[in-house]
Amino acid sequence: MKPIFYLFFIALLLSSCKKERTIHITARNAVTGAPYSGLKYYVVQEMTSGDGEKFKTVIEGNLNEYGEAIITKKLPKSYSYAVRVEEPTNTCYNKKITYYFGTEDKFECPFEFAECAYLKLQIHNVNCIDSNDEIKFRRLWLSTNESNNFVIQTGCFQFDGNYFSLPMGQYKYEWIVTKNGITTVHDSIFTLSANQYFDFAINY
Numbered sequence: 001m002k003p004i005f006y007l008f009f010i011a012l013l014l015s016s017c018k019k020e021r022t023i024h025i026t027a028r029n030a031v032t033g034a035p036y037s038g039l040k041y042y043v044v045q046e047m048t049s050g051d052g053e054k055f056k057t058v059i060e061g062n063l064n065e066y067g068e069a070i071i072t073k074k075l076p077k078s079y080s081y082a083v084r085v086e087e088p089t090n091t092c093y094n095k096k097i098t099y100y101f102g103t104e105d106k107f108e109c110p111f112e113f114a115e116c117a118y119l120k121l122q123i124h125n126v127n128c129i130d131s132n133d134e135i136k137f138r139r140l141w142l143s144t145n146e147s148n149n150f151v152i153q154t155g156c157f158q159f160d161g162n163y164f165s166l167p168m169g170q171y172k173y174e175w176i177v178t179k180n181g182i183t184t185v186h187d188s189i190f191t192l193s194a195n196q197y198f199d200f201a202i203n204y
Helices: 002-016
Strands: 018-029 040-049 052-062 068-076 080-085 091-094 098-101 106-124 134-141 151-154 158-160 164-167 169-179 182-192 197-203
Touching (some): 018 080, 040 068, 052 068, 080 106, 098 106, 182 197
Parallel strands (some): 018 106, 106 197
Antiparallel strands (some): 040 080, 106 158, 106 164
């Protein structure tokens, strides 16, 4: 009877070291809100020991047609966990690549992605007066309220760039021109679709 009792005791001890967790994973397009169905997800168990860090995938699967997975499972209390979702193809934006949790009973993992578009920027001082001419310009990604600092150029500035990748979505260019002591403010808004190539010119 003793071996059976010991086995029962060990099983009871191991089960008491686990806690039921609910992990809610979603994947959406950051611009359109559309779900990404079928993406692969992983829940990875992480442990630091004298042998270094060890990793073990304890849960994996694919997001449903709504870009979602709800997992309820008993997991050991003594580990930390990482949740990852494979990116869609041609991705230029990932809000957060990995979510980490430890002791939480419920954990939300809202992944956001956006595919790439391609932009070519051209800036020409078409009516240059002298070296005191100045232009300040910047680009804002209106879809997520992200912006860059103003870039300042002076004189008879000319720029013909190449295509570069950036996330799809709505953008706004702002530029401030000073010539002959007179300052004017300008802006333009445009929308880029996934895989679109777009030329944008500022002539001042």
